[in-house]
Amino acid sequence: MKGVLPVATRELQSFFVSPVAYVVLTLWSILAGSFFLSSLLGFLASQEQTRQLAAVGHVSQTNLSDGLVLPFIGAMWIVMLFLLPAVTMGLFASEKSNGTEELLLTSPLTGWDIVLGKFCAGAAFAAIMIAIVAFFPALLFAYGDPEIGKIASGLLALFLVSLAYVSVGAFASSLTRNQLIAFMITLVTLLVLGMLMPFIVDAGALGGSGEPGAVASAARWVATGHHAERLLTGLVDTSDVAYFAIITTAFLVLTKTAVESVRWR
Amino acid sequence: MPAISVQDLSKRFGSVLAVDGINFSVEPGEVVGFLGPNGAGKTTTMRMLTGYLPPSNGSVQIAGHDTFSDGLAARKAIGYLPETPPLHPEMSVSGYLRYVAAIKGMPRAARKPAVSRAIARCGLADVAGRVISTLSKGYRQRIGLAQAIVHDPPVLVLDEPSVGLDPIQIREIRGLIEELTAPLGAPSSARESGVDRQTVILSTHILSEVEAICDRVILIDRGVVALDESLASLTAGGRRLEEVFSQVIAGDRPPAGAAS
Numbered sequence: 001m002k003g004v005l006p007v008a009t010r011e012l013q014s015f016f017v018s019p020v021a022y023v024v025l026t027l028w029s030i031l032a033g034s035f036f037l038s039s040l041l042g043f044l045a046s047q048e049q050t051r052q053l054a055a056v057g058h059v060s061q062t063n064l065s066d067g068l069v070l071p072f073i074g075a076m077w078i079v080m081l082f083l084l085p086a087v088t089m090g091l092f093a094s095e096k097s098n099g100t101e102e103l104l105l106t107s108p109l110t111g112w113d114i115v116l117g118k119f120c121a122g123a124a125f126a127a128i129m130i131a132i133v134a135f136f137p138a139l140l141f142a143y144g145d146p147e148i149g150k151i152a153s154g155l156l157a158l159f160l161v162s163l164a165y166v167s168v169g170a171f172a173s174s175l176t177r178n179q180l181i182a183f184m185i186t187l188v189t190l191l192v193l194g195m196l197m198p199f200i201v202d203a204g205a206l207g208g209s210g211e212p213g214a215v216a217s218a219a220r221w222v223a224t225g226h227h228a229e230r231l232l233t234g235l236v237d238t239s240d241v242a243y244f245a246i247i248t249t250a251f252l253v254l255t256k257t258a259v260e261s262v263r264w265r
Numbered sequence: 266m267p268a269i270s271v272q273d274l275s276k277r278f279g280s281v282l283a284v285d286g287i288n289f290s291v292e293p294g295e296v297v298g299f300l301g302p303n304g305a306g307k308t309t310t311m312r313m314l315t316g317y318l319p320p321s322n323g324s325v326q327i328a329g330h331d332t333f334s335d336g337l338a339a340r341k342a343i344g345y346l347p348e349t350p351p352l353h354p355e356m357s358v359s360g361y362l363r364y365v366a367a368i369k370g371m372p373r374a375a376r377k378p379a380v381s382r383a384i385a386r387c388g389l390a391d392v393a394g395r396v397i398s399t400l401s402k403g404y405r406q407r408i409g410l411a412q413a414i415v416h417d418p419p420v421l422v423l424d425e426p427s428v429g430l431d432p433i434q435i436r437e438i439r440g441l442i443e444e445l446t447a448p449l450g451a452p453s454s455a456r457e458s459g460v461d462r463q464t465v466i467l468s469t470h471i472l473s474e475v476e477a478i479c480d481r482v483i484l485i486d487r488g489v490v491a492l493d494e495s496l497a498s499l500t501a502g503g504r505r506l507e508e509v510f511s512q513v514i515a516g517d518r519p520p521a522g523a524a525s
């Protein structure tokens with residue numbers, strides 16, 4: 001396990017000499033700013049309505065977090081789905097195309113050293129993205145007083161979701177030497193897992209007898225979107241947390257297998 | 266215990282039998298020149314020695330550790346310069362070497378002096394702070410060599426170490442290899458003789474290099490060992506290595522397939 005740290009540090013450093021990291025962080029910040037602003041404007045408009053109906057007077061707590069912060073975090077979840085694959089696409093693919101895979105695999109590192117090192121670097125980058133998102137709700141404390149617990153759990157949920165995405169991205173990157181292909185595999189996997197699958201399952205359930213079968217409910221459980229939505233709306237349920245832990249672990253195991261298959265192919 | 270021991274090693278790529286049941290062993294402190302025409306299977310063999318490629322058949326032990334069942338210990342004992350130096354172009358030379366020292370498992374305190382020593386030994390002092398992508402091919406080759414020796418491994422596997430180097434640097438690299446494999450000078454009484462000498466197996470197409478630094482020559486042709494002899498006996502009577510090489514390779518040899 002001592003090998004995790006150098007692998008992770010080098011990877012994290014390499015993020016910040018590549019333009020991709022800066023493009024991702026810039027887009028992310030701009031989108032976070034605009035989504036926050038639009039959520040804020042929407043929230044103020046609804047406040048105005050409420051005020052007109054019944055003179056409430058004060059900005060109430062629950063409204064601030066439920067009406068503004070959680071929808072904002074939910075929007076950033078969708079953005080993350082598209083941006084994080086660009087961060088993870090190079091994790092293994094660039095080692096293959098550089099020829100540095102030969103160094104990595106002939107060093108006294110275990111498969112887990114390598115995979116967890118890469119994963120930790122991706123997770124650290126995701127943490128930076130979460131910190132940028134956290135900045136905006138933090139501004140609210142100047143105005144009213146939003147529920148800190150709810151906001152924190154929303155952000156934590158977003159981080160949890162991002163860990164699963166990093167894990168999927170690492171796996172995709174371990175399959176190819178081409179970063180663009182790694183990006184597309186990740187994006188498609190995340191979209192199918194997150195959006196398409198619940199949609200297909202629902203459509204199937206509607207078209208069929210209406211009673212969801214065992215297969216349909218299993219598919220629904222595997223689908224990411226379902227659990228993410230619930231977590232991000234502040235419903236911290238251990239089964240949803242467990243779901244993301246399982247997805248993350250499963251893809252890390254797959255990644256380790258793929259990485260070691262190069263050594264023992 | 267031999268530093269490198271190879272039994273019945275074979276590698277098949279689809280229909281191509283790149284390495285076909287080779288056997289040899291290398292004693293600690295030996296410098297072995299691994300020769301052969303293009304496509305003979307030198308790179309493939311070295312990749313199996315270092316545990317990068319799995320053999321299709323046979324086994325390899327490095328300092329007594331099997332590369333398959335005891336891979337971690339075997340890899341720990343090896344410094345490896347692949348055919349293309351495995352460089353991270355965005356890193357600085359010294360940053361890259363510090364990273365290599367770390368993944369080779371060196372303790373934190375030992376890394377800095379090890380990196381400085383590798384930089385000095387490979388003539389990289391002038392470019393230590395430069396970003397690798399801005400350096401010339403010859404410098405990249407030197408960095409490749411520096412990463413192979415940075416953790417002072419007992420076994421060095423060098424795939425064409427002098428490719429792309431200028432004549433002066435080639436001479437310096439020869440000097441370096443001689444220095445690595447010579448019995449260590451100063452406190453030699455404290456060391457068991459032979460143990461602290463590094464073992465080197467290097468592939469090259471420059472026969473004068475072999476004559477200058479190797480103790481022994483292993484010549485492979487189309488995946489089989491065609492010759493395995495000490496340099497002294499090969500060149501006895503003033504024969505040149507070049508004659509020996511072409512005699513062994515000549516004959517019923519069809520045109521070789523495209524090498525990697």
Ligand SMILES: Nc1ncnc2c1ncn2[C@@H]1O[C@H](COP(=O)(O)OP(=O)(O)OP(=O)(O)O)[C@@H](O)[C@H]1O
Nearest residue numbers: 278283302303304305306307308309522523524525
């Ligand atoms: N990954 C691979 N897939 C398929 N064939 C391969 C692969 N690597 C090597 N070969 C084949 O194996 C044979 C030996 O190649 P190898 O690279 O080991 O030769 P070499 O002795 O290092 O040659 P050179 O002197 O040109 O470096 C060649 O016929 C080559 O085409």
Ligand SMILES: [Mg+2]
Nearest residue numbers: 307308309348
């Ligand atoms: Mg070769």
